[in-house]
Amino acid sequence: MRILSAALALAMALLASAPAGAEQQKENPVLARATFAGGCFWCMEPPYDMLDGVLATTSGYIGGDKANPTYGEVSAGRTGHAEAVQITYDPRKVSYEKLLEVFWVNVDPTDAGGQFCDRGSQYRTGIFYHSDEQKRLAEASKASLAKSKPFKAPLVTGITQATTFYPAEEYHQDYHRKNPLRYKFYRTGCGRDARLEALWGKAVH
Numbered sequence: 001m002r003i004l005s006a007a008l009a010l011a012m013a014l015l016a017s018a019p020a021g022a023e024q025q026k027e028n029p030v031l032a033r034a035t036f037a038g039g040c041f042w043c044m045e046p047p048y049d050m051l052d053g054v055l056a057t058t059s060g061y062i063g064g065d066k067a068n069p070t071y072g073e074v075s076a077g078r079t080g081h082a083e084a085v086q087i088t089y090d091p092r093k094v095s096y097e098k099l100l101e102v103f104w105v106n107v108d109p110t111d112a113g114g115q116f117c118d119r120g121s122q123y124r125t126g127i128f129y130h131s132d133e134q135k136r137l138a139e140a141s142k143a144s145l146a147k148s149k150p151f152k153a154p155l156v157t158g159i160t161q162a163t164t165f166y167p168a169e170e171y172h173q174d175y176h177r178k179n180p181l182r183y184k185f186y187r188t189g190c191g192r193d194a195r196l197e198a199l200w201g202k203a204v205h
Helices: 006-017 045-049 071-075 096-104 132-148 180-189 192-200
Strands: 032-038 054-062 082-089 125-129 158-161
Touching: 032 096, 045 054, 045 082, 045 096, 082 125, 096 132, 125 132, 132 158, 180 192
Parallel strands: 125 158
Antiparallel strands: 032 082, 032 125, 054 082
């Protein structure tokens, strides 16, 4: 989670208070949200933090039926939630289509049982849309990828309406910056980069 100014923090609070399925331009005339599940949320923040137009990335939980879940509960697979990253972005600088492009090449969309070494539905891939337009773009993106993908296996990533997003505990936020060595060890040990390279080629993710 990037450090935010007071003005940005207020804007994010306004976004958070709006209904999950509301049109984003009605929620806020400038900022928008996008939410993606791609296995371990530690690994989903960095590719978005690098994008111009992304103002914040927050690791958290979504898609389940338990309010205010803890990491222990989610990781044990008892809540229905998935680990996810929620992105606050300026659509005048970065498009939702670009966010989708970044999402696909940072996950294994062929794995229905988790991601890499992390197994269970809590590590499933998923696109959680916040508006009808995001839904349309996500479905179009998936359909296009299904035709052009460089691998044979079918895409199993779900596209569902965003529900309440619960930010993860503070020690999970910006984990790649707070604990760079542990993060690199985990990422390599889990086989994430090796699998992404096998799916998408070198230096894509």
